[in-house]
Amino acid sequence: MNGQLPLFLPNFFTGKGALxxxxxxxxxxxxQPLMSQCELSGLVVDASDNGTCSLVISGPGLPILELQGxxxxxxxGDEVNFSFDTFPGPICxxxxxxxxxxxxxxxxxxxxxxxxxxxxxxxDSLNPFCLLFQPYINPPLGDTYYWDFGDGFSSSQPAPWHxxxxxxxxxxxxxxxxxxxxxxxxxxxxxxxxxPSYCDFGASTLVDGLELTAEIFNYADYGPYYPQNxxxxxxxxxxILGTLPILIYTLADSSALEELCAVYQVEYPxxxxxxxxxxxxxxxxxxxxxxxLIQPNFQCPNVxxxxxxCDGVTYANECEAxxxxxxxxxTQGPCAGYYGDCVAYCYYYQMxxxxxxxxxxSVGDYDQFHWILDGGAPTANNVGNFLLSMPEEGYHxxxxxxxxxxxxxxxxxxxxxxxxxxxxxxxxxDCVWPGDANGDYVANVYDLLNIGLGYGCIGVERPDxxxxxxxxxxxxxxxxxxxxxxxxxxxxxxxGLVIYNDVNAIDQNYTSGTPPEPxxxxxxxxxxxxxxxxxxxxxxxxxxxxxxxGGLYVGTPLEPxxxxxxxxxxxxxxxQDLLDPYSTTADYLDxxxxxxxxxxxxxxxxxxxxxxxxxxxxxKAGQGANGYGPIxxxxxxxxxxIIGGRTEEYIPFEMVIDGIQLIDENGVxxxxxxxxxxxxxxxxxxxxTGLKExxxxxxxxxxxxxxxxxxxxxxxxxxxxxxxxxxxxxxxxKELPVTSGRQEWSLEGLTQGVYSVQFHTExxxxxxxxxxxxx
Numbered sequence: 001m002n003g004q005l006p007l008f009l010p011n012f013f014t015g016k017g018a019l020x021x022x023x024x025x026x027x028x029x030x031x032q033p034l035m036s037q038c039e040l041s042g043l044v045v046d047a048s049d050n051g052t053c054s055l056v057i058s059g060p061g062l063p064i065l066e067l068q069g070x071x072x073x074x075x076x077g078d079e080v081n082f083s084f085d086t087f088p089g090p091i092c093x094x095x096x097x098x099x100x101x102x103x104x105x106x107x108x109x110x111x112x113x114x115x116x117x118x119x120x121x122x123x124d125s126l127n128p129f130c131l132l133f134q135p136y137i138n139p140p141l142g143d144t145y146y147w148d149f150g151d152g153f154s155s156s157q158p159a160p161w162h163x164x165x166x167x168x169x170x171x172x173x174x175x176x177x178x179x180x181x182x183x184x185x186x187x188x189x190x191x192x193x194x195x196p197s198y199c200d201f202g203a204s205t206l207v208d209g210l211e212l213t214a215e216i217f218n219y220a221d222y223g224p225y226y227p228q229n230x231x232x233x234x235x236x237x238x239x240i241l242g243t244l245p246i247l248i249y250t251l252a253d254s255s256a257l258e259e260l261c262a263v264y265q266v267e268y269p270x271x272x273x274x275x276x277x278x279x280x281x282x283x284x285x286x287x288x289x290x291x292x293l294i295q296p297n298f299q300c301p302n303v304x305x306x307x308x309x310c311d312g313v314t315y316a317n318e319c320e321a322x323x324x325x326x327x328x329x330x331t332q333g334p335c336a337g338y339y340g341d342c343v344a345y346c347y348y349y350q351m352x353x354x355x356x357x358x359x360x361x362s363v364g365d366y367d368q369f370h371w372i373l374d375g376g377a378p379t380a381n382n383v384g385n386f387l388l389s390m391p392e393e394g395y396h397x398x399x400x401x402x403x404x405x406x407x408x409x410x411x412x413x414x415x416x417x418x419x420x421x422x423x424x425x426x427x428x429x430d431c432v433w434p435g436d437a438n439g440d441y442v443a444n445v446y447d448l449l450n451i452g453l454g455y456g457c458i459g460v461e462r463p464d465x466x467x468x469x470x471x472x473x474x475x476x477x478x479x480x481x482x483x484x485x486x487x488x489x490x491x492x493x494x495x496g497l498v499i500y501n502d503v504n505a506i507d508q509n510y511t512s513g514t515p516p517e518p519x520x521x522x523x524x525x526x527x528x529x530x531x532x533x534x535x536x537x538x539x540x541x542x543x544x545x546x547x548x549x550g551g552l553y554v555g556t557p558l559e560p561x562x563x564x565x566x567x568x569x570x571x572x573x574x575x576q577d578l579l580d581p582y583s584t585t586a587d588y589l590d591x592x593x594x595x596x597x598x599x600x601x602x603x604x605x606x607x608x609x610x611x612x613x614x615x616x617x618x619x620k621a622g623q624g625a626n627g628y629g630p631i632x633x634x635x636x637x638x639x640x641x642i643i644g645g646r647t648e649e650y651i652p653f654e655m656v657i658d659g660i661q662l663i664d665e666n667g668v669x670x671x672x673x674x675x676x677x678x679x680x681x682x683x684x685x686x687x688x689t690g691l692k693e694x695x696x697x698x699x700x701x702x703x704x705x706x707x708x709x710x711x712x713x714x715x716x717x718x719x720x721x722x723x724x725x726x727x728x729x730x731x732x733x734k735e736l737p738v739t740s741g742r743q744e745w746s747l748e749g750l751t752q753g754v755y756s757v758q759f760h761t762e763x764x765x766x767x768x769x770x771x772x773x774x775x
Contacts, residue, residue, distance in 0.1 A: 043058055145157065210252075342407075343362065354420060367406070368402065395416045438489075454498040456499065467504065529676070536548070538683060538686060555628030557751045565625070572656040718762070
């Protein structure tokens with residue numbers, strides 16, 4: 001009903017020594033300015049069902065304010081702007097007693113309309129664990145929201161993103177309070193996560209009493225809705241339960257079936273067949289400790305934000321309670337009896353940019369406490385909750401110390417609070433700039449390396465997070481990469497999880513900057529780029545656009561990569577004018593030594609105006625990769641009309657390696673070597689001379705290319721004096737026999753990769769490349 005007290009509003013805690021009268025303490029630091037008149041906003045709520053309470057005011061960022069008297073004739077549901085004076089009267093257990101000094105009724109309860117808390121949700125296309133929730137009605141300013149995501153986390157944002165750590169069913173509830181005071185709650189049960197099957201099929205289950213209904217269905221747009229063949233079975237006993245896509249089964253008792261499984265076969269319209277399987281627990285845990293929640297490999301933040309678990313144990317934070325110990329529910333703050341029967345703790349509500357309402361929420365057996373600001377002198381003992389205003393911009397430390405004169409128990413707790421212009425907060429703290437994951441204040445491919453290092457880690461969500469290039473204050477996670485960057489910077493979108501969605505912030509806020517200066521080492525890991533062909537010819541029959549490809553290679557058979565976790569690189573193409581603008585592409589090789597695509601992150605950026613292409617690749621499996629070979633194909637499009645308009649007969653198109661960073665699984669920079677810092681493609685411009693055949697390069701051919709067991713060389717009109725075989729690193733392997741204008745050479749003993757033959761002729765030295773495959 002309108003004007004009724006929302007169930008989700010917090011209560012306050014009192015210890016043994018807490019005052020029976022909750023003192024509104026404004027004399028502390030009395031020289032500081034008080035709140036201006038009528039600057040607070042809130043909703044008048046009927047609290048008559050709670051003991052001796054009558055009317056209270058609640059609002060965003062406010063504690064519950066108990067009204068003493070009603071001189072302004074307010075009614076439940078009124079939205080008001082107000083200010084108040086202290087009132088040292090009795091409390092009714094909900095909040096702080098106040099006397100209103102200024103009231104402006106913004107919206108009267110007589111204008112109350114029904115509020116609709118129904119919402120829509122949509123999973124991210126790349127990460128089905130990440131969902132966007134949106135109310136059906138576009139809400140006006142002043143509405144308040146409380147989202148309960150069903151996994152122990154909540155949000156007060158109107159349309160929040162939330163990432164679930166585990167797949168399963170979650171009941172998500174939205175409680176909405178509109179400007180008129182109307183409060184409404186809507187709940188919906190969602191199935192979260194990767195569909196627990198293959199072949200783009202998912203599963204759903206419903207237990208009503210002892211009747212089980214389950215369904216296997218196609219959630220994609222392609223193929224049949226149900227699989228053609230299916231078999232349901234008991235995951236514990238292997239008993240066959242049914243062979244239809246929809247299973248309706250009556251259980252003997254609740255313990256008869258703990259895990260339901262299915263195997264199935266799908267035939268798609270193109271004739272391909274896919275075999276899938278699914279297993280799931282059909283029962284929701286009602287116990288305090290749910291072992292299915294425990295994920296010992298999660299990296300929880302090293303921060304102390306204590307919660308009291310349903311088992312009566314105090315845990316350092318929500319993440320540790322849930323994923324380390326399987327606690328299914330908890331309350332904020334420590335349990336009574338923690339730290340020798342008393343523990344200090346306080347909560348705070350921001351009232352304005354320069355003021356907070358601070359609440360003593362200490363628990364346990366204590367009879368004395370006081371507050372300390374910025375390390376100064378303590379206040380008088382047992383001064384209760386108070387409004388703290390600070391005119392000096394910056395962070396200020398507020399501490400509470402508690403003790404018991406009989407038992408000797410003592411405890412303290414401190415919190416840094418920011419006072420001042422929100423836009424200036426980054427001048428005083430380490431803010432997150434979305435996309436900058438390495439702390440250099442730019443977002444580019446090199447930030448991908450850190451995201452890969454922290455991939456899958458869970459930490460504290462960033463308040464009011466957004467992807468815009470704006471500095472955003474965020475709590476530290478207590479974890480950092482080797483270079484000292486806190487993991488909060490890796491969580492670019494602020495959802496408390498480091499995952500591939502965070503790469504979107506790099507792309508959105510990309511700044512090219514200056515690549516790292518090359519610093520090759522003789523004994524470092526070999527990194528090189530090779531064009532797939534060394535020569536192309538342009539004549540009257542050449543199409544307008546000529547595709548050209550090449551490969552990015554790492555390591556060699558004799559010196560492979562060891563524990564390689566990330567690679568950032570910049571490829572510079574000085575002859576920019578030869579290319580179709582922004583035509584460069586890069587494709588990760590899914591079968592390369594670095595790992596299949598679901599084990600890796602990668603991105604590229606075509607910076608045509610700067611004559612370069614940036615690329616980065618990172619593992620996300622927590623371990624580096626060992627091996628050698630190509631990891632990406634790079635493509636370009638050359639415009640033949642531009643070639644034809646030039647007078648040169650031979651035009652080089654070069655690729656220069658620049659700005660390399662290699663890291664291992666610990667984030668340590670790895671040394672590298674550039675055996676071939678520049679690779680060239682020769683464009684033979686036949687249109688410049690009008691000749692059909694010209695130039696010595698066209699007089700020597702290697703075929704087939706690629707080759708497997710043997711290769712032939714053929715030349716005409718040119719005298720070949722000798723031929724020498726080189727590997728991709730420019731190392732001489734052997735001299736090849738030359739006896740006639742057509743020569744066959746065995747490739748026995750050569751590993752897969754790029755090689756070149758250097759031909760010594762009377763017209764000079766010519767080089768031809770070829771690729772060995774199938775080894």
